[in-house]
Amino acid sequence: MSDLKEQIDDLGRRARAASRELARLPADRKNAGLLAMADELLASQDELLAANARDLERASGLSGAMIDRLTLNPKRIAAMADGIRQVAALPDPVGQTISEWTRPNGIRISKVRVPIGVVGIIYESRPNVTSDAAVLCTKTGNATILRGGSESIESNRAIAAALSRGAARAGLPADAILLVPTTDRDAVKIMAGMDRYIDMIVPRGGHALIEAVVSAARMPVIKHYHGVCIVYVDREADLAMAESIIVNAKTQRPGVCNAAETVLVHRDVAERFFAKAGKALLDKGVEIRGDETVCQILAGQGSRATPATEEDWSREFLDLILAARVVDSEDEAIDHIESYGSHHSDCIVTANPRTAEKFLNEVDSATVYWNASTRFTDGGEFGFGAEIGISTDKLHARGPMALEELTTYKYQIRGEGQIRA
């Protein structure tokens, strides 16, 4: 462990030094670096595919979905390069003046955006995270220490090496993008304790990974946790719209954090809603886990539901399973969401603007929807160009995290010799 610690400490020192250089670079230098990184990724296609083939060889025990996430092909490599070019085209938040004022004593205070410094990213499986994370950090003048999953270590190494070559060719610091070269599990713990060199860690992965980072971390951690997203169908909902939204939110991509896991339906419209939406969901292969009333309604309609357990209300199924409950009021819906939800993305379907505004204000989630699918919680869909994750934390960043969320600020104060009385 002490060798490993020295090795990772060395990465930290190098990243810290690179971050100081990066912070001084103007936007055009960083953008030139990004374009060179995109070129180098395309030029390294054979190398990337060969490295990926070695990962896939070891991956025989994984599920089909996991193997799909792990696989690189020319189209996916082109998509990564394209993503980099899109980020290069976005405005650079660094150096922006957030606010500026003069005090009665004449000192001028400017609050300006600056890079955070060194960002650690700890992630699992998908090798494209290597590129996405490194590129967003480079754009914002942050050095990156990447720690990917063991199953994609060869691909991650090849991608990070290509990005570093591109960066260096354009005159960016060689240590701007560093990959922890080992799959040793102790590396996560060592990184989490290295608050001297790492300013922020973003863990992306399963519960165990996030838990390991949070309990060991001495620096701020922005968690990318699970989503128990809930759709509430109000008694004044357009029921065709409600059906379309719940079918989209549940089935369009059930394995992601912004998919819906629970539907709450007002008692006054429950019969009518389930008569059509129940069928539509079953047709898509969705298993409904209902409370007593939902089970009765569906049985009465010649349809079916499994009785929900108490645990089902707070579960992230990540699958074609939907918990369903009938409520008597909007307040009951909000209470349910506050008790069982994960404060990620929640939605009300209603034609009544007053009911909607109450819901938008009182539901304490990163993203609250009125008449739109929870599936829009995404950096790309928000217009951020890309994302480094979706924060389920409340501090610093909430919801989709992109360029602005990779910056902090400092106060610059200009005076003419003022001293404090």
Place this chain on the structure above:
Amino acid sequence: MSDLKEQIDDLGRRARAASRELARLPADRKNAGLLAMADELLASQDELLAANARDLERASGLSGAMIDRLTLNPKRIAAMADGIRQVAALPDPVGQTISEWTRPNGIRISKVRVPIGVVGIIYESRPNVTSDAAVLCTKTGNATILRGGSESIESNRAIAAALSRGAARAGLPADAILLVPTTDRDAVKIMAGMDRYIDMIVPRGGHALIEAVVSAARMPVIKHYHGVCIVYVDREADLAMAESIIVNAKTQRPGVCNAAETVLVHRDVAERFFAKAGKALLDKGVEIRGDETVCQILAGQGSRATPATEEDWSREFLDLILAARVVDSEDEAIDHIESYGSHHSDCIVTANPRTAEKFLNEVDSATVYWNASTRFTDGGEFGFGAEIGISTDKLHARGPMALEELTTYKYQIRGEGQIRA
């Protein structure tokens, strides 16, 4: 410990429930509560003074400065009440729209400020922190769990009780302001593990206290750490201004975090600077700990300096001691600040705007000054009305923390049935 845990868990549950009520209150209701709290504090003067007398009785072993910090008197109680009225008069950040845009598919995204939820404050000695922290949190719709030092427990209880009475009289939730009633040290650890109920902790105190909170915390911690503030006197400095700034920054209140601890002087002006400023500092009783050159210069001027040790460059003396070093360039000054400083408040004195801008940009500190004293790093001096602390962290809040820093944001999204393709 399990009884204590249950007791503090109960505080957490009550604070969480109160925070939901507080978050819904409009600004005028919260402000009415604040004014009632100020009135109640004044009306409870006898009770507060009696409680404070009990603390002072137990305090015989403390230093004069500590006893002064602990002492309440009618003037200080009036100042607390006055501070509350000032906060009531400030604009409420909650509900402000930070930004708003419409996506090509027609969904409208609003990023709006909301309370954080439940804020834990862990602090030492000064009882007025009880009032300052509770009041800033109430204004921003946050519930507060306060954990003050054992030396001021009686005063803290009396202040918190008075504030709660005032709040309740104005119809604010009774559990908006809760004080941990015990001085048991395990309480800090229990609070730090209670991420279910507490969204953020602000520790204010010595190194040991902050360390205890950071290592146990499962929620974000915004540290209020030490300040090793550095003033750099450039070769193009107005030396009279430089002297005035360093004397102010070192001696106006040496025991606080924004006081200067080190002066760096460009070699070209070192003789001239120390000839006058050296004397001025010595006249104020300041001990200078110099590098070899500074010691030689001062000896040659018939003055004196103690040789500085390596540790002196990163020490927060909090006393009339100043480390002093001669540097050959602005870059050397910046390198020194990045290596030994604490990224709190640093200053350049120069008449050259290009040199100043380079310093303002490259020094990675919460507050960077050009020709003004570091003593201005303060919520009141910034025009924030008050402060809950000065963050030495980079994430969420940096520098003086006041109302805006006690909020987070959420995205409210309004659609007409949009689903994701």
